[in-house]
Amino acid sequence: MTKMFLISALLIGLIFFFSSCKTYYIPVDSFKQQFAGMDTSNMRQVTTQGPAGDRVKYETYPIDYIHAVDKSGNPVTILNSPSIEIRFTDTSNKKTVFYFDLIRYDGENITGRQSRFISAFKKTIPISSVKKIEVQDGKKNFRYIK
Numbered sequence: 001m002t003k004m005f006l007i008s009a010l011l012i013g014l015i016f017f018f019s020s021c022k023t024y025y026i027p028v029d030s031f032k033q034q035f036a037g038m039d040t041s042n043m044r045q046v047t048t049q050g051p052a053g054d055r056v057k058y059e060t061y062p063i064d065y066i067h068a069v070d071k072s073g074n075p076v077t078i079l080n081s082p083s084i085e086i087r088f089t090d091t092s093n094k095k096t097v098f099y100f101d102l103i104r105y106d107g108e109n110i111t112g113r114q115s116r117f118i119s120a121f122k123k124t125i126p127i128s129s130v131k132k133i134e135v136q137d138g139k140k141n142f143r144y145i146k
Helices: 002-020 028-034
Strands: 023-025 044-049 055-060 065-069 075-079 084-090 095-099 109-113 122-126 130-137 143-145
Touching: 028 065, 028 130, 095 109, 095 122
Parallel strands: none
Antiparallel strands: 023 065, 023 130, 044 055, 044 143, 065 075, 084 095, 084 130, 109 122
16 A cells, blocks of 8 residues: 555656646757847846755846747747756757856857856857757746845
């Protein structure tokens, strides 16, 4: 009886997890347009609170809404938050995941952080190698505070 309960609870949890993390797509040209004119001169300072109550201040681009499309090609607007993750797939099908508000784009390269806790996990990829961009709310307990 207990084993059946655990299996049922696990299945319900997996269904909830996979149904709650919807993935949206940003066409590469749309990504370039959304970051057009962004550079380090127009950053804004934000404060993020993590799940343990820790607070971190950093600078990010002033992007409040992310424009994407769903799997049917319908446009969607996503409210930017520190839990938004962006996944880049290159022409070799290698995936790189960054936090959306921690990426920088200079017109040729995307540099981002793959961890909020370890700043050494920084990576740069050329936009010319990107074939697909996906974005989703990772449902991690990070939020902006005023």
